[in-house]
Amino acid sequence: MSEPIYALDDVAQVYGTRTVLSVPRLDVRAGEVLAVLGPSGAGKSTLLRLLGLLEAPTRGQVRFHSGERWVTHAEARTEERRQIAMVFQRPALLTRSVRANVAYGLRVRGERDAAERIEAVLRRVALDGLAKARAHTLSGGEAQRVALARALVLAPRVLLLDEPTANLDPANVRLIEELIREQNAQFGTTIVLVTHSIFQARRLASRCALLIEGKLVEVSPAAQFFEAPRDPRTRAFLSGEFVF
Amino acid sequence: MEITLRSLHVTLVALLVSTLIGVPLGAWLALGRVPLRRLALALIYTGMGLPPVVVGLFVYILFSRSGPFGSLAWLFSLRAMIVAQTILALPMVAGITMSSIQSVDPALRPQLRALGATRWQVVRTIAVEARFGILLGVMAGFGAIISEVGAVMLVGGNIEGRTRVLTTAIVLETRRGHFALALALGAILLSLSFLTNSLIMLGQGGGRWRR
Ligand SMILES: Nc1ncnc2c1ncn2[C@@H]1O[C@H](COP(=O)(O)OP(=O)(O)OP(=O)(O)O)[C@@H](O)[C@H]1O
Ligand SMILES: [Mg+2]
Numbered sequence: 001m002s003e004p005i006y007a008l009d010d011v012a013q014v015y016g017t018r019t020v021l022s023v024p025r026l027d028v029r030a031g032e033v034l035a036v037l038g039p040s041g042a043g044k045s046t047l048l049r050l051l052g053l054l055e056a057p058t059r060g061q062v063r064f065h066s067g068e069r070w071v072t073h074a075e076a077r078t079e080e081r082r083q084i085a086m087v088f089q090r091p092a093l094l095t096r097s098v099r100a101n102v103a104y105g106l107r108v109r110g111e112r113d114a115a116e117r118i119e120a121v122l123r124r125v126a127l128d129g130l131a132k133a134r135a136h137t138l139s140g141g142e143a144q145r146v147a148l149a150r151a152l153v154l155a156p157r158v159l160l161l162d163e164p165t166a167n168l169d170p171a172n173v174r175l176i177e178e179l180i181r182e183q184n185a186q187f188g189t190t191i192v193l194v195t196h197s198i199f200q201a202r203r204l205a206s207r208c209a210l211l212i213e214g215k216l217v218e219v220s221p222a223a224q225f226f227e228a229p230r231d232p233r234t235r236a237f238l239s240g241e242f243v244f
Numbered sequence: 245m246e247i248t249l250r251s252l253h254v255t256l257v258a259l260l261v262s263t264l265i266g267v268p269l270g271a272w273l274a275l276g277r278v279p280l281r282r283l284a285l286a287l288i289y290t291g292m293g294l295p296p297v298v299v300g301l302f303v304y305i306l307f308s309r310s311g312p313f314g315s316l317a318w319l320f321s322l323r324a325m326i327v328a329q330t331i332l333a334l335p336m337v338a339g340i341t342m343s344s345i346q347s348v349d350p351a352l353r354p355q356l357r358a359l360g361a362t363r364w365q366v367v368r369t370i371a372v373e374a375r376f377g378i379l380l381g382v383m384a385g386f387g388a389i390i391s392e393v394g395a396v397m398l399v400g401g402n403i404e405g406r407t408r409v410l411t412t413a414i415v416l417e418t419r420r421g422h423f424a425l426a427l428a429l430g431a432i433l434l435s436l437s438f439l440t441n442s443l444i445m446l447g448q449g450g451g452r453w454r455r
Contacts, residue, residue, distance in 0.1 A: 084358070088355050091355070092349045104356070105361075108359065108362070
């Protein structure tokens, strides 16, 4: 929980003429669970795409530490990008079987004999019964679990999760939260979790960030964030009084 | 029989060339940053509705003795016919490939990248997702050129034993009043078309289609 794995410096993301994200400074530390909270349209998913090195920021630098060196979006080699896996808010699956979807990330890495790992991860997300089902026949919650499984199976150093429990029933929410906790505790995976749920952040996060209109209002350790927030807007957000 | 084989030869070579160029071209137009994209699209859409006779005329001029490729002496040979057929099929293959790749959920691309795929692997995966559409494009190209008369007549010359194919033979036999023969040739043409299309569908997609 010590050295940073991401360093953001003076980052801004502009779409058209709108600055949807503006982060003067943010570190993500190796091994932490950082929850990113904030109202709809605040720029949470945009931040996650930048951390995933999927886009270059309009201004500033998003640097990722690959274990050997700091790299930006432009500098990252394929092996370095492959340390990061991301689960999107609205998962898009291949029109193949569930198992083929989960195998995809391994296949592009040239790993073909991973049947055991695939079965294991399918069991972890309680989808082993649907391994042969075609992905487009799945329910929303099942698709979301496939999306999580295809990221987990890669054993990434960093897991970026964009509202991974948004479509799920309480039992599945508990299952996924348990998985996230386990992944972090057992493998030391660094996790950045975007969530709408204050309760989920409370249950999982070691640090919390509040994003409002593209700006980080507060970033503090979970205990402080919930018990003694520094910013009045955090207090308002936590009490549900925040007016969007 | 010989005529049938010649028809198949010309069609398949032309189709192979237009697939090898058209599928990557369509994928590039759908996924890449293409300079003058609108112009390229306009050309492709025009190409899809190109009157074969005009293509024939164009190829005729290119390969006629005073044309830029006259020295090749391809006019009235299978080669000139293949060139004309390729020009006819290419826009169809490229255009249908492009639209079927565009109909794959655009949200998929960044998600595949985020699972560690290289740009090239993403392109290949998207093409596989669009495989039925691409196949349809190739089949449309096949259908257009195996049944085409005007262009092959012009640039091939319908020379017996050399450039006579099913369609041009049908025209000739009909003119001569040999309706039975013309009809028989027509039946061969139809069954060729049907057989090939069924084979492609069975071989490539049938099994998965049903699942
Ligand atoms: N590619 C894009 N082009 C233009 N505008 C975009 C793009 N992506 C996001 N935006 C805009 O940026 C703003 C932030 O979007 P973002 O998806 O990051 O919000 P969010 O915090 O994830 O919201 P939600 O909680 O609803 O998912 C939104 O107003 C959105 O319309
Ligand atoms: Mg979002």
